[in-house]
Amino acid sequence: MSVVLTAALVLFAITLVFAALLGVAKEKLRVHEDPRIGQVNEVLPAANCGGCGFAGCADFAQAVVEERAPCDGCTVGGPDVAAAVARVLGREVVQTFPYRPVIHCRAHTGDKLGVVAYDGVHSCVEANAVGVTQGCTYGCLGFGDCVRACNYDAIHMVDGLPEIDYVKCTGCGACVRACPRNIIESIPFKQEQMLVVACSNKEPGKNVRQVCKVGCIGCKACQRVLAQLFEVRDNLAYINYDNYTGEEDLKAAAGKCPVKSIVYFGKPQPEYAAMLKEEDTAVTQV
Amino acid sequence: MDFTSLIAVFLGVVLVNNFVFAQFLGICPFLGVSKNVSMAFGMGCAVTFVMTISGVVTWVIVHLILTPLGSRFLGNPESLYFLKYVIFIMVIASMVQLVEMYLKKFFPSLYTAFGVFLPLITTNCAILGACLLIDMNEVYQSSLVKSAVFAFGGGVGFAMAITIMAGIREHMRFSDVPKALRGAGITLLTACILALAFQGFAGIGK
Known part of the structure; x- marks a missing residue:
């Protein structure tokens, strides 16, 4: 058997084993995450400054979705980001000030x-x-x-x-x-x-x-x-x-x-x- | 194989040939995630886990799959060794994925704290370095247990290095560092002095 063919087969077989392993792990370790958290995180400035009082932008996004934080909680983003966050979540936004x-x-x-x-x-x-x-x-x-x-x-x-x-x-x-x-x-x-x-x-x-x-x-x-x-x-x-x-x-x-x-x-x-x-x-x- | 030689392997890779301080591998996360102790320790544990598993799995693949297949079908046990690097990287990447999923499920705060550095373990040269060192050294080629201890020790050494560094950097926040050296400068100098200190272990075992 040629080297190339053996190599391809071996690589394919090993990859398949790892793919299967990861597939099983993904099912077993699935975490339910609200898709809106990701959407909110995308409109945030990603400064991760902690000005909102949360550990970072991702943490703040989660808090907003879970209604633990207001839409206008991001001090860096100001009114624009507050409006964007409110739009993602379909909420009313009151007038905010930086x-x-x-x-x-x-x-x-x-x-x-x-x-x-x-x-x-x-x-x-x-x-x-x-x-x-x-x-x-x-x-x-x-x-x-x-x-x-x-x-x-x-x-x-x-x-x-x-x-x-x-x-x-x-x-x-x-x-x-x-x-x-x-x-x-x-x-x-x-x-x-x-x-x-x-x-x-x-x-x-x-x-x-x-x-x-x-x-x-x-x-x-x-x-x-x-x-x-x-x-x-x-x-x-x-x-x-x-x-x-x-x-x-x-x-x-x-x-x-x-x-x-x-x-x-x-x-x-x-x-x-x-x-x-x-x-x-x-x-x-x- | 006696127990003493395993201890020698372990201490050798943790202290004498520490991946960070003696072989200068894995410097990127060593400098990037060493700002506070708990995060650095978490990173060290993740690297230890990935390194141990990868070391064992790559040894098994090289010696129980590539070598027999090469000698049986191609007549030369080393004829498939050119696949090593591809397979090593794949194994490491899969293990990192596994760790990532596990952390996301059971330690979400650690998961968010790592951020981009967790997937970056994939490209942590210390882990590929451990796999390659195991593969190159005759002592480890012959023994899976020694390889496993070497890989685990490498991870422990890395975890120790990064935790020491994080402890120093936490204290450094209160010191009056000259303006030109603030940030990366003083960090690199600290790492340098630490590495020098670890050279003192080089005489052990002779």
């Missing part, structure tokens, strides 16, 4: 008081455990755990305070989880620019003054202008984003703040962006 992080602190290096020389590990987690690197026990430590946590190069340290680049930010929430002091919070961005109370200090005003030049002193000036939106609890102003509409009187309320703790976060306004662009071109020309 969740983006904001920083409840605006103390740059010069604004922090009672700063102590710190020679330890340059990490917020470590510095927070030590606890005496600066006067304010609520505010940003400035060692950049959030910067290192970001997979999208969307957060940078500027003068001792992280600054978020909302053009690059996908809202995955990695920085929110990284911050040991829970200063960073994901809020629904109902507009391009959102008002945020940029302070986390719950001490009475006098104590805040001792540790920070720009901290919220709990004076309730904002609450007096717009009581349905601003609320002062534990000497700290909070914004109720459920009632957030973005009308003009917001600005008036924010303007009342004596320490300018209520600031806008978000993508730069068009005219500002244009100005930045001009600066860029000017630099390249030089």
Whole structure:
């Protein structure tokens, strides 16, 4: 018998045995899986960032199909993905807003008081455990755990305070989880620019003054202008984003703040962006 | 065949000729899936399983199918050996499929954690390497038990290597790594130092 023929027969026979084995195994080990899970998974961004609170896109898809998660749970995908997921599952989708992080602190290096020389590990987690690197026990430590946590190069340290680049930010929430002091919070961005109370200090005003030049002193000036939106609890102003509409009187309320703790976060306004662009071109020309 | 020689085979492949640290096989999953210990251990177990089964099955195919068939029908026991590589790959791929189905059924969380790395065991060169090393070495050619121990030991060695690496990398998350070395750089350096450390076992058994 020729070598070629024997080889073909042997190979065929062995392949057949393994095919049979796999066929039997497939029947024995069959797992029933909802086909919609795969369809939902396909419309997700596949970033696997965990911003939705699940282990990854596949896990989130399963949760959505099993109605353990809402259609708009994906922070990276935003309204488009929410609509696509709802279409796959034949569900109604309510209007959704992208969740983006904001920083409840605006103390740059010069604004922090009672700063102590710190020679330890340059990490917020470590510095927070030590606890005496600066006067304010609520505010940003400035060692950049959030910067290192970001997979999208969307957060940078500027003068001792992280600054978020909302053009690059996908809202995955990695920085929110990284911050040991829970200063960073994901809020629904109902507009391009959102008002945020940029302070986390719950001490009475006098104590805040001792540790920070720009901290919220709990004076309730904002609450007096717009009581349905601003609320002062534990000497700290909070914004109720459920009632957030973005009308003009917001600005008036924010303007009342004596320490300018209520600031806008978000993508730069068009005219500002244009100005930045001009600066860029000017630099390249030089 | 005595029990001592089996232990020698096992320790030899786990410590002295460790697939990852001494023979530099299976580096892709070693670097890719070594970010946390539980996942790395799962990967190590899957590789151990596939490697043991593949080692045994390929030995059986080579010595009980290819060799007799070759000598009976073609007059030369080695005339069908050119089929080895095709058959080895097929056996490994089938075993990986089997493991995948098994994990999907009984350990779905491990299955999702592996993601693409599970099918990639198919192309894990450590497994094909184990099959080929068994096939090339006269000691293993003559004994199925030794081959099985060698393949199992190879898997255990790989599992140990990847778990050690994952443990180190978990701790490394808290260290202040120079910016230029973050990520792949420091991982490769760590692997390199680990491999150097394992060279210390090379004197054993002489």
